[in-house]
Amino acid sequence: SLLLTSELKGYIEEPGWYFYSDEPFRREGLDLLMLTQGWRSYRLEQALVTDYQTPAIAPELYQRLTGDVKRLVGNKVVKGAKVTVNIPDQGVLEEVKTDEEGCFDFSPFEFPDSTLYSVHAVSPKGSSNVLLSLSPEEYPAVEQAWPFMEERHVAGRPLAENVSVDVSFMDKSNRRVSYENGLRSVFLEDVVVTAKKRKAPKTPYETIQGSITIRQEEIEQVPDMSLKTFLLSRFPGLYFKENVVPYYRGDDPGNRVRVVLNEFPVNDSIMENQLIQTLSLKDIEQIDINRDRTAGLAWFPMTGAYFIAIKMRQGISMANYIPKNVGQIHLLGYQKPAAFYSPKYETMQQKENPMPDLRTTLYWNPKVQTDKQGNASVEFYTADSEAPFSVVIEGITDDGRLIRGKW
Structure with missing residues (x-):
């Protein structure tokens, strides 16, 4: 459903019907649907002489680190140059060589986002007098940016146009910040504290013992x-x-x-x-x-x-x-999974904790599976404050239909 409605024009009645099973009549129906609402024109003359257009960008199946190596003098390509790829966070140290065009391709691999890749290149004889160039990642240009809502910063008014803020929700959030980070205003008697200001480390090496x-x-x-x-x-x-x-x-x-x-x-x-x-x-x-x-x-x-x-x-x-023969780059990788926080009350210390539970989002689960009868159940702890809360359920059925409910 999501793929069809985003790619095809016009109204499609029950998009999930075409993918419910692999029966031949459903495939035939999908073929007819593509012919009627997914038609893309092409030049018949070029097709008859097998003059096909190939995609300019290959399918992105994995991460790639590419670039080229040239001489510092003359700007000529260096064939067979040794390129060392160092990924400190992943403990990876590998070497690849450039091809006839002086280009190298380090792939395939999959690492998290913001991973640092350090690259070092030398000539086939081990000389450092070469120029290393790393190919940056290219992304499609944004054709039309979404307009931003008019922001407001006046106390007591909505944060943006057509967006209302529940006062109790904001009050609960402020109270939670106060409990977790301490009260914002505490009156103390005058005291004089003298000490050297503790400087935050500027580099990750300061924390090494004995450095x-x-x-x-x-x-x-x-x-x-x-x-x-x-x-x-x-x-x-x-x-x-x-x-x-x-x-x-x-x-x-x-x-x-x-x-x-x-x-x-x-x-x-x-x-x-x-x-x-x-x-x-x-x-x-x-x-x-x-x-x-x-x-x-x-x-x-x-x-x-x-x-x-x-x-x-x-x-x-x-x-x-x-040096001209070294370089660094960050590539767009996968996002590390982050679990939604849910409190646990397994020990007496957790149950008797005087700190109030002021969570504003009580439960979130992106993978709730129904049984054969279409039923599903979840369990969660409510917050300590007495206030109504809303429940939003969204999903997709086996036949591709979107469902959504709010209570």
Whole structure:
């Protein structure tokens, strides 16, 4: 029903009848329906000579990460370039190669929305002197936007045109906020509290146990020196092997120190050295030093790593700092399922809890199945406040008809 009415023109009587079963007469009826109300014109001359039009966009069956790799000089495509895809949140680290056109296609996969994909490309011989370009996702343009209702912000009036607000509903919501977050007005005697303001972490690395955090205020007090010299003075146990590669307490391969720039792991030793040599302290907002190799698994899967995380100041152009062969992208993925909250009263502590239940939405279930007689039942706890509530039931029958009721 939903598919037919959205695709076909005109009134369709009992759309679900065509899909109730696979009987031949229903298929014949569906074919006639498509001929009469789903007709799409086409050029007969082109069809006779098999000059068919192919879709410009392929069916989207799964997520894809695509792009191309070119040379920095000459802008020529790089065949057989090695492209590493790192997905820290999912523990994925895989490699693909570019084709004859210098393009790569990392697929198929399915990951949640807002997942970060880090991509690193090198030439077939391992050179970083290449230009990586990631293809952004394309979406159809919105032909006509829905007009917004006129908003009102005057107390005691509707929030928008033709939308009324139940006063008891709003009062219940305000009371619930007061109970959960405390009263809004509490009169206390004058007191003087002195303490250092607790700063919220600016980076996810500050919470790592044993990490060293150097904030902007401390960096500004440092005399003019290079980033490399500054790190050696603040990172005990750090040294640079052959004055290039950073290590921590020994030159074992597992003791190598990696670099993370603006939450992006730099998976290239040459680029790491370039950043340490060229970054200016005056452009840096914060430096976090991770001395726990296991904690680095979130950014360097499979092996973990010690790392130096550098956060640049806002407004600083990274064109001269970020390597041209690396990139990051967020793709539109699936939404993680979220369960509707329903209170449970299983223990005596839960039953005797003095906190009143002021929920405004008592129950929601998107999958209520009826039995053979067409009956269904649900159970839920009402709120503590004495007030009438409404019930809305919506669904679809086996033969495709929409149902809706409100009481």
